[in-house]
Amino acid sequence: MNQQELANPELAGVTVVEDSGDISRSDVLLKGALAAGAVYGTFMVGPFVRQAFAAGSGSTDVDILNFALTLEYLESTFYKEAMTRAKASGELKSLIKLLAEDEKQHVDALTATIKSLGGKPVAEPKFNFEYSDTAGFLKLAQTFEDTGVSAYNGAGPMIKSKEVLGAAGSIVQIEARHAAAIRLQNKEEPAPEAFDPSLEEAQVLKAVKPFIA
Amino acid sequence: MPDTTEQERSEAPAQSAIARVAKDPVSRRKFMALTGGSAAMAAFLAACGSNSGTTTSTAVSSGSGEAKTETEQFGKGDVGILNYALTLEYLETAFYADVVKSGLFKGAELDLIKKFGSEEAEHVKALTAAVKSMKGTPAPEPKVEFPLKSAKSVLELAATVENLGAAAYLGQAVNITSPEVLASALAIHTVEGRHASTLNTVLGMPITPDGAFAKPADAKTVLKAVEPFIVS
Numbered sequence: 001m002n003q004q005e006l007a008n009p010e011l012a013g014v015t016v017v018e019d020s021g022d023i024s025r026s027d028v029l030l031k032g033a034l035a036a037g038a039v040y041g042t043f044m045v046g047p048f049v050r051q052a053f054a055a056g057s058g059s060t061d062v063d064i065l066n067f068a069l070t071l072e073y074l075e076s077t078f079y080k081e082a083m084t085r086a087k088a089s090g091e092l093k094s095l096i097k098l099l100a101e102d103e104k105q106h107v108d109a110l111t112a113t114i115k116s117l118g119g120k121p122v123a124e125p126k127f128n129f130e131y132s133d134t135a136g137f138l139k140l141a142q143t144f145e146d147t148g149v150s151a152y153n154g155a156g157p158m159i160k161s162k163e164v165l166g167a168a169g170s171i172v173q174i175e176a177r178h179a180a181a182i183r184l185q186n187k188e189e190p191a192p193e194a195f196d197p198s199l200e201e202a203q204v205l206k207a208v209k210p211f212i213a
Numbered sequence: 214m215p216d217t218t219e220q221e222r223s224e225a226p227a228q229s230a231i232a233r234v235a236k237d238p239v240s241r242r243k244f245m246a247l248t249g250g251s252a253a254m255a256a257f258l259a260a261c262g263s264n265s266g267t268t269t270s271t272a273v274s275s276g277s278g279e280a281k282t283e284t285e286q287f288g289k290g291d292v293g294i295l296n297y298a299l300t301l302e303y304l305e306t307a308f309y310a311d312v313v314k315s316g317l318f319k320g321a322e323l324d325l326i327k328k329f330g331s332e333e334a335e336h337v338k339a340l341t342a343a344v345k346s347m348k349g350t351p352a353p354e355p356k357v358e359f360p361l362k363s364a365k366s367v368l369e370l371a372a373t374v375e376n377l378g379a380a381a382y383l384g385q386a387v388n389i390t391s392p393e394v395l396a397s398a399l400a401i402h403t404v405e406g407r408h409a410s411t412l413n414t415v416l417g418m419p420i421t422p423d424g425a426f427a428k429p430a431d432a433k434t435v436l437k438a439v440e441p442f443i444v445s
Contacts, residue, residue, distance in 0.1 A: 095420075101425065102421060102425040105424075105425035105426070106425060149403050153396070153400055153403060156386070156395060156399045157392035157393075157395045158392075162387045165387055166387045167426075169383045169387070169402065169427075169429070170383060170426040170427045170428070171425075171427075172399070172402070172403055173379055173402060173427035174406075174421055174426065174427055176402075176407045176410070177406050177410035177413075177420045177421050177427075178410075178420070178421075179410075180406070180407035180408075180411045180420075181414055181420045184414055189328065190325075190407050190408075190410070190411040191328070191404050191407035191408055191411065193332075193404070194332040194335035194336060194339075194401075195335070195339070195397070195400040195401060196400050196404055196407075197400075198396065
């Protein structure tokens with residue numbers, strides 16, 4: 001399966017030309033919008049978001065937090081490994097260190113929150129990331145960060161507690177900041193669309209499944 | 214770690230003309246009396262032991278028994294929040310349009326500025342439609358003016374505005390009632406976060422100036438920060 005496309009449908013249609021006026025921006029935007037629309041229906045392309053989140057509203061906050069924790073475990077492990085595996089240097093090396101630290105803090109905060117709500121944090125899965133060079137690492141990193149943004153944004157409206165929602169919001173903004181920084185490393189548009197797409201839990205889990213050993 | 218954005222924000226001249234950010238009958242007194250409301254979030258994160266940062270921007274005064282919303286001057290409930298967001302998006306859109314016209318940028322940087330500007334314009338459209346769909350009256354476009362002296366100072370201002378915008382959305386997320394409005398606000402919030410991170414990167418500033426958990430800003434803080442740019 002192609003998790004890259006699932007997580008980033010806009011990539012299918014957007015060709016980013018660096019430093020060039022050859023392609024009009026509106027053309028790029030249109031392609032992006034069409035690609036997104038093809039996957040999600042029209043709600044993201046339209047001015048106002050129509051969401052399918054109601055379908056999953058049976059989830060408790062602990063369920064949602066555990067879902068988020070799984071993703072944060074994935075990112076945290078991914079960056080920790082990348083500190084030695086990604087063959088990065090200079091600016092990128094510092095960035096990977098920062099991302100590893102941020103994701104670790106997210107893991108710790110989510111774990112503590114789940115416990116404070118009387119829940120049981122999920123066990124850390126074993127992960128398997130296949131890449132052999134910096135470019136491979138960056139490609140995966142972009143997928144994970146964009147997916148993370150969409151996962152939190154999709155889950156946000158299902159969260160019942162205002163406190164949990166506030167905490168999730170403060171985390172998702174960090175994921176978005178990471179996503180933009182990684183995209184810049186990849187020479188991709190840092191903010192490809194005016195509205196970040198949201199993903200449902202099932203879509204996210206499907207996207208990350210290949211990385212869970 | 215010192216937060217430059219925060220610093221610039223608090224250094225913004227407070228004595229400039231009172232912002233008529235929304236054409237409404239609300240008095241200056243009411244404008245000044247807007248109160249912050251992100252204490253719960255801050256307390257929650259503190260309880261997680263996850264962030265050593267302090268919440269400098271949120272002086273919460275909850276002494277009065279009345280439950281007035283931060284964005285009441287823009288309308289009731291979600292409409293007020295949407296109109297508050299709309300006002301900020303108008304400001305961002307006008308800012309980028311002025312920057313494009315300034316001739317200070319070319320090539321990849323100009324492309325980036327145009328792209329961000331077009332996204333802010335889409336936010337304006339979406340928020341306007343959202344307010345109307347809720348039978349509200351969209352906030353009017355404020356007249357704004359920005360100091361556009363050099364490429365560097367403009368990028369710094371852009372970073373300030375975007376970081377502030379992201380914090381503003383985060384501050385309101387917990388106040389939103391409708392799940393649909395929340396979904397839209399979240400979809401915009403992270404785009405503002407992406408913009409902020411990009412500009413911080415361009416300027417060589419930390420991409421996550423608040424650390425691993427972004428800090429919200431209440432409406433009072435945000436409006437005070439943008440006040441110097443609003444002419445009428």
